[in-house]
Amino acid sequence: MNYKHLFGPVISRRLGISLGVDVVPYKYCSMNCVYCEVGQTTHLINEPEELVDLPDVIKELNEYIEKNPKLDYITFSGAGEPLLYSKIGDLINYIKAKYPQYKLALITNSSHIHRADIREELLKLDMIMPSLDAVDQDIFEAINRPHEDISIKDIIKNLIEFNQHFPGEMWLEIFFVPGINDSQDELTRMREVIKEITPERVQLNSLDRPGTEPWVVQEDKEKLEEIKSFFQADLSDNILVEIIKKVDKKLYDENPGSLEVEEKIISTIRRRPCTAQDMSQMLNVHINAINKVLHKLIEEKKIEGAHQERGIFYKLINQS
Ligand code: SF4
Numbered sequence: 001m002n003y004k005h006l007f008g009p010v011i012s013r014r015l016g017i018s019l020g021v022d023v024v025p026y027k028y029c030s031m032n033c034v035y036c037e038v039g040q041t042t043h044l045i046n047e048p049e050e051l052v053d054l055p056d057v058i059k060e061l062n063e064y065i066e067k068n069p070k071l072d073y074i075t076f077s078g079a080g081e082p083l084l085y086s087k088i089g090d091l092i093n094y095i096k097a098k099y100p101q102y103k104l105a106l107i108t109n110s111s112h113i114h115r116a117d118i119r120e121e122l123l124k125l126d127m128i129m130p131s132l133d134a135v136d137q138d139i140f141e142a143i144n145r146p147h148e149d150i151s152i153k154d155i156i157k158n159l160i161e162f163n164q165h166f167p168g169e170m171w172l173e174i175f176f177v178p179g180i181n182d183s184q185d186e187l188t189r190m191r192e193v194i195k196e197i198t199p200e201r202v203q204l205n206s207l208d209r210p211g212t213e214p215w216v217v218q219e220d221k222e223k224l225e226e227i228k229s230f231f232q233a234d235l236s237d238n239i240l241v242e243i244i245k246k247v248d249k250k251l252y253d254e255n256p257g258s259l260e261v262e263e264k265i266i267s268t269i270r271r272r273p274c275t276a277q278d279m280s281q282m283l284n285v286h287i288n289a290i291n292k293v294l295h296k297l298i299e300e301k302k303i304e305g306a307h308q309e310r311g312i313f314y315k316l317i318n319q320s
Contacts (some may be wrong), residue, residue: 005057006064007078007286014129014171014203014244015073015105019064020288022078023052023088026277029080030111032145033133035175035211037291038079039277039311046147048086048112058094065099073127074099077107079287089118096124103127111150114158126168130159132197133175135189143177159197172199173244176206176219182227191231194239202241204228208295214307261285262293266316269303273313 007020028051032041061074074095076082083106085091095104105127113122113130122128132155134140140152163170172194176182181190194202204227206219224243232241264283268274276294280287294314297303305312 003060003064003286005052006060007289008292009069009071010289010292015075015127017071018073018075018105019069019071019102020078020286021057021061021074021076021091022286022288023057023076023082023085023091024078024080025051026079026280026287028084029109030084030147030150031081031109032212033109033175034143034145034213035177035207035216037211037276037295038287039275040212041080041145043080044147045084046111046149048084048115050086052085054087054090057091061095061099065102071102073103073105075105075107077288081109081111082106083108083112083115083118089121092118092121092124105129109144110155110159111146113162114154122162123166123168125166127171128166128168129171129173129203131173131175132156132159132190132193133177134181134186135193136186139181139186142180143175156193156197163197163199169201170197170199171201171203172197173203173205176204176224176227177216178219178223182219182223187227187230191234194231194235199239202231202235202239203244204241205244208298210305210307210312261289262297265290265293265297266302269314270316273306273315275311275313277311279314 005022007022009017009019011017027039027041028043028045029041030044030046032044076088082088092104103126106125107129108131110130110132133143134152135156137152140146174190204224206224207216228241228243235241264285265279268279268282276287276290279290294303298305302317303314304317305314
């Protein structure tokens with residue numbers, strides 16, 4: 001069966017084997033981040049909407065889980081911001097009641113973590129991975145290009161408040177864009193904010209492969225190490241700071257679903273270069289599953305991407 005709302009299971013750098021559940025169509029988001037691996041936001045919205053049909057999502061989940069797959073997590077993530085789906089609370093309740101054997105995670109840009117109508121449901125999650133790339137509004141706007149009604153001050157306040165009540169784990173992700181959010185001043189203020197949010201982990205991330213904007217480059221590895229030491233030096237031992245690691249290739253190779261996607265991608269771009277979105281449509285595979293495989297192929301130096309007007313086109317490095 002081809003799934004519209006499920007992708008993977010993919011090997012996530014943070015969650016092991018994770019079945020992705022996408023409840024947001026391409027590409028609805030409350031932000032349009034310069035580094036987004038999914039591409040430009042075409043629908044910049046700020047009010048939760050009934051973006052997908054709940055019975056449809058549930059039907060796919062039931063069909064998939066019937067096969068008793070090996071999974072560490074079921075994870076809400078996808079082509080946009082999952083908390084923009086008005087019925088995500090109902091879905092959390094359903095999964096928690098019907099499939100208690102799986103852990104449930106949410107990857108979010110933090111903009112709607114304060115939604116009062118799903119507060120109880122969010123507290124049932126096992127893991128939440130919110131992003132926070134800036135503490136200054138100008139820097140926030142430069143990197144995340146949010147909907148005009150979103151302020152970083154509110155996001156910080158809401159993250160602090162949320163984590164005071166959240167019994168699960170919070171891993172805060174910070175994506176560094178060199179020259180924009182890595183000044184000493186911003187890092188110092190960020191560290192103070194982390195102390196107030198008190199996540200279990202802070203994960204430092206940087207570009208691995210072409211982002212939405214071609215001028216975004218990877219943060220220097222030494223600089224990331226310096227940031228890690230700077231943060232950790234003044235945070236309690238209960239907050240672990242780490243640089244996000246690459247996918248464990250062995251785990252990846254043990255996952256036949258991913259290998260199948262990899263073969264399809266290679267045979268597609270052998271014929272002609274394509275964007276991730278093209279491949280997703282042609283192969284009927286979710287954009288995130290495509291992106292995970294592209295990421296691995298770039299690391300293995302099997303493919304490369306080139307920015308063109310319509311997006312990043314991927315091609316094989318060695319056509320033979
Ligand atoms: S990175 Fe996340 S929050 Fe930013 S535009 Fe992409 S999907 Fe939206």
